[in-house]
Amino acid sequence: MASGGSGASGASGASRLFLVVFLAFALGAVLAWESFGSTLGPTFFYPAAGVTASAMMLSRRALWPAVIAAILVAEILVDTYFGSPPWVSIGFAAANMVEPIVGASLTLAWCAGKPDLRKRSDFAAFIAGACAAGPFFGALIGGTVSSNQALTPWLSTVVNWWAGDALGVLVVASPILLWSKQRDIVLARRLEALGVLAATSLLTIAAFWTEAPPSFLILPVLAWAALRLDMIGAAMAGAVAALLANIMATRGHGLFSTIDVSLPLRVALTQVFVAVVVVVSMLVAQEASGRLAAVRSGEADRRERKRLETLSRLAQQLSAALTPDDIGAALTEHVLNDAGAMSLALGLVTPDGDRLEWVTMAGFPPAVLAEFGDGVAISVPSVVTDAVRNGQPILVPSASDYLQRYRDNVHWLQISQTESVVGWPLTSGKRPIGTLLLGWSEAQPLNEAQLAYIAAVAALAGQALMRARAFVDEVADAAVLQSAVLPINSADTPGLQVYVTSEFADLGHSLAGDWYDVMALPGKRTYLAVGDVAGHGLPAIEDMAQVRSAGRALAHQGLPPARLLTEVNGFTRHVSHGKFATMAVVIADSDEGALSYCLAGHPVPLLRRAGTGEVIALADASGPVLGHKAQEGYADASLRVEKDDLLVMYTDGLVEHDGLAIEDGIARVRRAIADWDCSTPVAELCRELLESLAPSGGGELCILAVRFAEVR
Structure with a gap:
């Protein structure tokens, strides 16, 4: 149910994003054709580029296909409506899909997330990635298509495309990206914001109509927007100025109207000029905001x-x-x-x-x-x-x-x-x-x-x-229970020399559920076990005590290792605190010179042959951890043992610590055991193993070592 709900929610989000981007992109594209001089080529101001770039920067990458689909459908529909050949529509769609992908990807990477244009570094990344690099790659595709269609010079067509889209991203994406962070500034000064936009409109028209230096008329109002309404005010005023400047420039008005160059080039120069003015005003807003914050922030702050x-x-x-x-x-x-x-x-x-x-x-x-x-x-x-x-x-x-x-x-x-x-x-x-x-x-x-x-x-x-x-x-309670449960004195184990060593946490660290057990069985057989219950503290020690006692009782009834672990698995699932456990069980028979074993998710015991020095991993009877599923299958394995063979059982604290993978840890133990001198007492060998391979910072572990001293 949860998965289905999540999928439905994702599909709904993608549908909404597709609809919003489709409508905004189509509107921007239609405006470009109708108002910004699309008949001149790609020099027209293209606000749709800002819509797609901001949509990708504000949405998860998983939703980008919805944005791409909206671009493709809207571009083909608009271009077809205005009479462009299908191959041109597809080429323009490809350009407008590549452009936001490149621009958004670079900006998000450089900003390490969604850009915050209030930060100088993020604003620079936005200019370089979304406003420059993205439109450049789009221009390579779209400019080439447009050049082939209109038979215009390739380089100038690419430059014209780049200028129009770069300005579109700058003045459309900036307010969108800033809205969530600075809308309170605009909403708190609604009338002033409307006044700034109205003044920007009038002064932009006046500057381009009279051919007066636009900077004299436009810069003051953009500075007003920057100082009073912060970056979002400068961005919104810049969008209005860009829109009107392009309309005026495509109709032969403006700063560059008297220059003896083609109209598309004059429009491109106008777009570059407007972009510079908008960037400067936004930088002024950044600087003013920073200075104001510094003044307000005294030593107490x-x-x-x-x-x-x-x-x-x-x-x-x-x-x-x-x-x-x-x-x-x-x-x-x-x-x-x-x-x-x-x-x-x-x-x-x-x-x-x-x-x-x-x-x-x-x-x-x-x-x-x-x-x-x-x-x-x-x-x-x-x-x-x-x-x-x-x-x-x-x-x-x-x-x-x-x-x-x-x-x-x-x-x-x-x-x-x-x-x-x-x-x-x-x-x-x-x-x-x-x-x-x-x-x-x-x-x-x-x-x-x-x-x-x-x-x-x-x-x-x-x-x-x-x-x-x-x-x-x-x-302290856990330590008392642990010491009461784990045997202190060695059991009477005929034919075996058994040594157990362990390290447990002190009162400054939470005890874990590591344990061991040794018990003599009838017929010169011995039950050997080590295990580890997941978790720490008193709950883990309580679980450990129950699992260990269950294994001990089942071993006393004569169950072989696999049957024993099957029963302990069902017991663990019902009585533990929702945690799992691992366990290794060995039944050693001195009379028969053999041992049988079974593992439940536990690191493999190792057997060192006295005659050859070979170390064998008892890995032929490995089963799943205890307590995970109610019905688990376990199987026994057995092998012969010779006099003075050494069996080493241990918990994962010996082989998995300090960033060491468990496989590498087992390999270290295996090499150490291979170098043992069989004449050395087992206790001394275990102490050497503990000193050389135990965790550097201390930890929970048990080692149970057995020498087969008497084997028939």
Whole structure:
């Protein structure tokens, strides 16, 4: 249902885009034929080029075929209506399809997305890509077709086509691209905008009718539009000026009417002139807008912007902080270094409520750290303790204010040369759980914006501390469950020397679901298993305990590996927290000198032959992960073992870490095992393997190694 709805929505969007582009392109093309001198050749002003270029820059690439289809249909219909031969219509359609594709693609690539013409770099990319490069490629095609049709010089025809389309893109696409970002400026000054457009119309007609220098009449009104209505005002006024200038030029009026060249060339020169004037006016608007913003943006605004940036980065880092130390480091980096505070302390109330102990203290001189580093008693009056007791921020804007309120411990302020101090309570619900202390070497205004920033920092820190407490409690519970589930002492395994080594996360990191199991079975058989449950934390440990216990119980009933994994798969699907698990099971039989095995999505165990040193991957009985589907098929595989053969089973933490692909990791383990000396104790071999191949930053993994010491 969702897929069908998405497809219908996409088709509807493409249909709407086709209709809009078709109507706008057809209107622009008809205007070009009727009003802009199409009988002269491709010199006419072509607003349709701006429609298609902006449509592609504003729509997803998946919708570009709708734009291309609209161009093709509209071009052929309009050209046929005005009597162009079919081959000419197809050639013009090809030119007008290639042009926006090239222009939009280059502009989007150079701008790394939709262009924002308010930015100087994006505007330059738009001019170079959409206004210059795109029309150039279109002109190569369209100019060639037009030259062959009208038997005109190829070069001049191509140049004329390029000038007309370039101007069309500039003055039509610019307002369209700017509308979503600057329409509020126009809507807020509707009457002034109408006045600018009316004045542009009158002055353009006057300039071209009287043959007066157009820049004297047109530039002032475009400057008015730029200064008062920003870039969108300059673009809209430029569109009006371009439209009327082309109409006047094709009728023999204007700046270049007295030059002894062909009319198409005079029109092309007019278009270049208008384009330059429009670009200049838009650059003036950019510059004026930037200067105005700089004037309005004082030091307070810059500080506020920096605070907001700091808050954003702080929120991101605190969201990933797992321990109080992580939280303290994040506050030190972003609040102390980025936001201009000189010193910072983060304290938590002890469980008995008698003291405030510091999570972090930064920016304080050694003497202050030596005196207060162990924390402070809640009963001692101070900025931080008052904030905890009252549950309200304590603001001290100057050292003199501090002296009046806390005369008995003002010496720390003097030692650290602190001028302004703020103590902000950290709360959980309505109960204060700690304090954030900030100090500055210069007097602070402590205005509304600054206090809002401190409140946000305190709120983020308080939430992060509560998450860290909950996380540490969960990890501790998970560690207790993990240690209770996983065997510490080796099982009595006749004929086998078994060694298990593992690495698990400390309380600062979330535990994963890696596990192992060794259990003696009747008839000198031994059940060996390793596994990994997806996820981290207490849910993963709970799932691990259930999966491991299920496998152990089924092995005790005498099930072979494949049947065992089939049953565990169904069990896992019903009892896990929606996660999957992997597992490798081996049943070793010392009397028979054989082992049988089966894998459920787990990395392959490796068997080293004592006689030859060959390392064999037990990969002939690999099945899907546990818990993914209710009915999965697993098959057993078996092989003979000899005395002193070594079997190594492990979890993926040994072979997939630090950007290492799992296949490469297995190959590393395989090479390491091949170099083993069979006379070396298994425990020592495993420790060497762990030291050489374990993750550099620590991680969850298990290694279960077995030497077949007695084989018949």
